[in-house]
Amino acid sequence: MNVQRSWATPIAAGAFLLSAVTGVLIFFHVDSGLNKAAHEWLSWLLLGGVVLHVLANLGGFKRHFASRGGLAVMGAFALVLALSFIAPAAKGEPPFMASVRALSDAPLSTLALVARQTPEALRAKLAAEGLQPSSDTQTLGELAGPDMRRRTRILARVLAAGTPTAQ
Known part of the structure; x- marks a missing residue:
């Protein structure tokens, strides 16, 4: 050439x-x-x-x-x-965990607003997950305990489930 x-x-x-x-x-x-x-x-x-x-x-x-x-x-x-192809060791927790913590520490009434559901519909979905919500002031963290994987799974199901019932 x-x-x-x-x-x-x-x-x-x-x-x-x-x-x-x-x-x-x-x-x-x-x-x-x-x-x-x-x-x-x-x-x-x-x-x-x-x-x-x-x-x-x-x-x-x-x-x-x-x-x-x-x-x-x-x-x-x-x-x-x-x-340059070697990835550095991950430090701390994944970035999405801040959202999981905030949502699971919010009162159920606030979580219902985020999920665009009525508080009653949210409590029914949480009951279907094996939790026993008795008040809208409770948090998912109180109901699900400290296991962040469990909280994440429950939040994923609650936020993705069904069509919005409240605005």
Whole structure:
């Protein structure tokens, strides 16, 4: 393949400039308009430009594999790439648990409003879940106990069940 350096290198350089500027803007949260989309999609132009640039300069590129310095630099970047796929250990609880806690600590009358049900319909659904609600001032947390998995399952059933009966 005969790739012309006269246009392969400017494509790679121009696409790098675009990717670098939009990347810096995104990093510092200054991005506006189409910066993020341009960065994501036009980075494919950078990839293509670099491939063409490497093909146009294949002899020089191969020489980098013959030197220890070139291999060390490429190996370091390959290691950073491999490490970037390792997910950090999760800290704390999942983000949705804040909602589960808030809903399960709210009085049943409030939970009924959120679920768009009457308090009576909500109490009936909770009774079907094996709970024994006796007052609209009770909370799901009081009825279901401290087990957050149980609270989450009950909330999922209560919030997804049926059609709204009250606004």
